[in-house]
Amino acid sequence: ITRQIKEFRPGVIVGFGILNTYLAMKLAKKAGIPFIYYLIDVLHTLVPVKSFRWVAKILEKRTLRNSNRVIVINDKLKDYAIEMGSDPHRTFLVRAGVDLERFNPHIDRSRIRKQYKIEENDFVLFFMGWLYDFSGLREVALDLAKIKNEEPNLKLLIVGEGDLYAELEKIQQKYNLQDKIIFTGRQPYQKIPEFLKASDLCLFPAYDNEITHNIVPIKIYEYMAAGKPVIATRLPGVEKEFGHNNGVIYADEPGGVVKKTVKLIKNGDLAKQG
Template sequence: MKVLVVQDTDWLARGPHQQHHLMERLALKGHEIHVIDYELLWRVQGTKELYSKRQVFHNTSQIYQGAEITLIRPGIIKLPWLDYLSLLFTHKKEIDRQIKEFPPDIIVGLGILSTYLAVRAAKRSAIPFIYYWIDVLHRLVPSRVFQPVARVLESIALKQADVILVINEELKNCVANIGAPPQRTFILRAGIDTERFSPKVNGSAVRREYGLKDDDIILLFMGWLYHFSGLKEVVKQMARTNDTRLKLLVVGEGDAYEELTQMKHRYNLQGRVILTGKKPYHEIPAFIAASDICLLPAYTTEKIMRDIVPIKMYEYMAMAKPVIATRLPGVMKEFGDGNGIIYVARPEDVPEKAIQLVAEGNLSELGAKARSFVERNSWDNITNEFERTIREAIQEKQK
C-alpha cells in the first residue's frame, strides 16, 4: 500500500512519536510511505533565509534501521505568522502533487492546517482519509486568539474523515465533543517495543558517566521540556530537601531548558540536577535503566496535558520503573490504580513521595506491575491493528 502522511510539525527534529513507530514499521513490512511535514523549529534551527525551498529526504528513519520513508518538506516564508499562511499554499500544492504523482491509497492526517487541506483533497479524489489523534492539537496553538479557529478546522476534518483514531479514552471523549462521529471513532493505543525497552537493559554506564552513586535515588524525566512540565517545581522542592541522595536526571531539550539550567546554579544543585540535552533514541533505554523512579509531573491545570497519555509513560513502564505522575485525567483513566503509577496532587510533591517510596522498599514490586500492564501493547500488535484499519478503510471506499 501507498500511505501519505501529513503533519504540521517537524518529522526529523521532534519525536519519535507514535506516528514514527507506525510508519517505520509499515515501511519495514513493504509499504511505501511518504510524509509531508513542516519545519516547526525554523526560528532556532536550520538555515537563516527568508524563504525555504522544497526539500525531499529519502530513506529517513528515526527508530528502525532499514525503514525507508520519503519525507517532503514544502517551502515556507520564514517570518512569524507568514510561515503558517504560506504553509496553506505550499502544503496544498504538495498534497495535490502527491495525489497526482505518488499516488496514495490512503492519507493519514496528524495536524490541523495540513490535515484540513488533506481531507478536502482526499474527498475530491475519493481517497480514504484517517485522522489520527495523539494530542488535543488546538490547545497547542501558541496564540489563544487562534485556538478557536484551529478547533473549527479540526471539527471540519473530523466530520469528513473516514476513520478517526485516538490513543486513549479521554481523547475519544474529546473528539466526540468537537464533532467526531462515534461510529467512525476508534481507539488505537500507544505501543511499546518490549525488547528495546526491557528491564534487562543495563544503566550502569550512564550512572558512571554522570557521577551517580549506587545509593543515589535517581528521578528521571525525558522528553520535550515545556514550562508546564512541572520540572521547575520539582527542582525548587529538591533544594529544600535535605536528602542529598535525591538526583534529577533530565533527558531532552525544549522551552524550559535554559531556565532549568539557571535554577540548577541558583539553588546550588549542580551535582543533583543533571540536564543531558537531547539524546539519540537508541540511547534512551539506558537512561531509563539508570533511574530508580520516572516522572510525569505536569501541571494538572494545563489543558494540553489533561486528555493525553504521553508515549514516555509506556516506555518508563516497559522498563519496570515505577512512575510518579500528577493526577492527569487521561493518565489516570488509562492506567488506573495498582499498575505501578503513584499519583501526587502537585509537582512539588514529587521529591517527598520519591523518598517515601524508597523508604518503603517496594520499587521493584511497583515496577513489575508497570511492566505487566504495558506488555500487551507491543508495537507488533498495534502496527498489525493499524494496518488492518487501513485495509478496511480502503476496501470500504472502493464499495
C-alpha cells in the same frame, strides 16, 4: 497535496495535523478517497500563537466531523474527538505501543551512572522529553533544594531541552545543586533505554491544562516497559489509561512529587510498583 494525489493515486489518505490535514481531507473527499484522521494530541492547543487557536479548533472540528475514520490513541482522546463532532461509530481506539526489545529492563546501568558521576547508593529520578513551562520540573527542582541536606542521595536526571531549561539551570546554580540535578541535553533516541536503566523512578509531573488534560505521553509506556515505577500528576488522560496499582503512582500536584517519592522510599513501597 493535489499533485501527490494525482501522482501516487493513494487508496487511502491519513492525516496527523491541522491545516494540511484539513486540506487533505477536503481533497480526499473531492477525489473519492477514504480519509483517516489519526489523532495523537489535542492539536489546536499546541498552536504557539494563542490568538490563532480558535481558528485551529474550527479546522480540527471540521476534519473530525468529515473524516471516514478517526483513530485515537487513548480513551480520553476518544471522548474528546466525539465531543468535537467525530461520529462515535467511526471513531476507533488503537492504543500506542512500545518497542519491548529496545526498552529492555535488563540493560546494563553502570555506564551511564559512571559517566554522570552517579554513585551506587544514589536514588535517581528521571525525566525525558521537551521541558515545557508546565512540565512541573520547576517545582521538583525547588523541592529537591529544600531537602538536599536531609536526602543527599536523591538526584534528578533530565534528558532533553526546552522552554524551562534555562530556568532549571538557574535553580541548579542558585541552590548549589550541581551534583543533584543532572542535565544531559538532547540525546539520541537509541540511547534512551540506557538512561532509563540508570534511573530508579520516572516522572511525569505536569500541570493539568488544556494541553495535558487528555493526553497519555508515549514516554510513560517507555518508562513502564523499562520496568520503572512512575510518579505522575493526576491527569485525567493518564489516570483513565493506567488506573491504579498498575505501576503509576499519582501525586495531586507537581509540588507533591518529591514528598511522595521520599515517603515511598522510606516505606519500601517502590519495589512493588516497578
